[in-house]
Amino acid sequence: MAHEATRVLLDESRIPRTWYNIVADLPAPPPPPLHPGTGRPVGPEDLAPLFPMELIAQEAGAERFVPIPDDVRDVYRLWRPTPLIRARRLERALGTPARIYYKYEGGSPSGSHKANTAVPQAHYNAREGIRRLTTETGAGQWGTALAFACAQYGLECEIWMVRASHDQKPHRRSLMGVYGATVHASPSPLTRAGEAILAGDPDGPGSLGIAISEAVEVAAGADDTRYALGSVLNHVLMHQTVIGEEALEQLAAFGETPDLIVGCTGGGSNFAGLAFPFLREKLAGRIAPEIRAVEPAACPSFTRGTYAYDFGDTAGLTPLLKMHTLGHGFVPDPIHAGGLRYHGMSPLLSHLYELGMFGAVARSQTECFEAGVRFARTEGIVPAPEPAHAVAEAIAEALRCKESGEPKVILTALCGHGHFDLAAYDRYLSGEMRDFTLPQERIDAALAALPVR
């Protein structure tokens, strides 16, 4: 009886054979990225120094289903399909009539969902003869995933890691080294973008926006090198839809239909990966779940940002992206969910949000760590601070169900484990963690510097 199960596993033959491109099902595609100089939509030729042609094609593609190369499915086999788990012990501890399901992505080699897109990105680059990939990483999850993927394809991997994380998370750095990657603290003296920042502030903590500038600069300057991005872009979100496709099948095996889907959003790829296949079914009228993004109160691009064209990085090297943004000059307070500390948001998700296809809420970090501890003590897995946002929202909803008596089916994605984030849990448990207030003036000041389009 599947509905009595705690975990539903799928055989590796059930690894999806296609990624789902939600653009095919939208009334209009998202507004295109613009060239900051000309103001015109960027074309493949503008992106060619940064990305392999196949990914450029996927970025602009409108095909509903994109075949996953056999070779990529073969690497996915190392950890996919991932389990869908019913949080029975958490439900019991909460005393809720709600049924909570979580899709667990922390069993990947890198410990998070990021490997789902790192592998195809490495695959396409290798197939097009690229020798080296550059990227940035904040908390380290994306850098680790790309380092792993590059090891699978014999690619060199060079990573600019936000200095604050580089210094505070030496183990993440070591893990990238185990996979053979080279890791630089960012800002670094190796790039013009890094040098410019260092000149103004030699001891600055760095930011994701700066690290992106550095990795992009190096990729653009070498023929055999391309750049890889771990979130935000359409093709990255599409690669993550393996999460939702599997979850659809697994939730059906539990005999369930979702009432609420919650996911955390930084750049948006984890949330999109879970939600898009369910949105497809919703658009087709087969299910009707409410869908909700959870973002950190310290970096609330959906709930307090604006929808406008902005740069994806700090130095202004990327195309202009129409997205929910706090301004490319906005530096979020140092919350521990490093993967959610991004000033912008995926343009595709931003477009869907404007279309009213999902809602968003913001949560403070202490309530997320409280939820993380509660989850660990019942379900065993310690959530990374990023998915702890989704867990906090799921728990809050389950407690509302306790009040109302509604037996809602709540689905969330636990996109990574927190074994690299235990210093943060320690701060929480010792009472040293604090929440940040974000005065409206700080947002207003950053938004005042938006490029005018």
Add this chain to the structure above:
Amino acid sequence: MAHEATRVLLDESRIPRTWYNIVADLPAPPPPPLHPGTGRPVGPEDLAPLFPMELIAQEAGAERFVPIPDDVRDVYRLWRPTPLIRARRLERALGTPARIYYKYEGGSPSGSHKANTAVPQAHYNAREGIRRLTTETGAGQWGTALAFACAQYGLECEIWMVRASHDQKPHRRSLMGVYGATVHASPSPLTRAGEAILAGDPDGPGSLGIAISEAVEVAAGADDTRYALGSVLNHVLMHQTVIGEEALEQLAAFGETPDLIVGCTGGGSNFAGLAFPFLREKLAGRIAPEIRAVEPAACPSFTRGTYAYDFGDTAGLTPLLKMHTLGHGFVPDPIHAGGLRYHGMSPLLSHLYELGMFGAVARSQTECFEAGVRFARTEGIVPAPEPAHAVAEAIAEALRCKESGEPKVILTALCGHGHFDLAAYDRYLSGEMRDFTLPQERIDAALAALPVR
């Protein structure tokens, strides 16, 4: 076609319903533990201050199959059955005709196989009205597992952590804290055993033997408190047989019969857990695999120790155990595989070794880390330093197969991931790791202090 698979998963209905007690199938049981004062076999009344009655019964039991309580199977569901994975990418990189399979236990909440026995130990203690468990931990895997298990049963958990690890592995300590446990650096001023050591050496790094003495002393001194051990004892090894039972079924699903089974040995529970069910089949004449234990060259109890009665701890508080030992005063060099730094060996495994039921080899730590890096770059998972010993042996055998052309089927257990051991990998990659030589005089000196029985 199952034999084309990379991973064989089992549905949770396939979690074993019984543990396997190999004592039932031996020509003679292992020599009993002796009371150090009287020299007579210890009885249940001697153990009652330390363990719940059900575990005391299991320790001395001779029933072939012991039912796993439903409630324990229910907690196992959080991560069991664990996958059996064919290391296709490693095989390819080695160019070997051998087929390498690994049973992966790192997906448990605590990241290792230790949870398999922590959960039933917490269960039986809770059922008998115990309020608190004490234990020791070295590298932290056992302490983490027991902390998790105690959280599941509402028990208090108090852990003495070897000071060297306590100071070097703050994240392990934090993880135990997330599960609600209290962690003390050992030697601690909280016990007579700890105070005595501190008086002689206030800044000593501690050892597993000392930490055991402290945890035992506290448990023995309080009616509502018992002690839990993570390896060595018969009941602990028996609980781990879920690993081998699942692997038997999964290897059959691959259509394979093992030629060689390798596992790492510290106290022996991981090795026994994998090997015992296969030994049962071997004793019954159904399969004929070679079975091989791998121990660290810096702590070689099988290959360079003696088979004699000795204390399980440093202070001499435990019963005398007939086992392969380097002497209870032996302090292993500080290799990074903390879980294998134990002067003794499971008495049951020692007995089997004397019966010629398996062989043993020793490996240096740098060759183990080399194997760990090779494994990570091909299979994705970073092995903990302990199973890296087994991986090193599996790779060495696969390379011998490459010479001989033999397509051997090699099975090993990857009993934990190395995400808490990245500082050690960093030392290896930077060339700073060294191997230790172990002069015979050091072993002789420690063995000279064996209690005479």
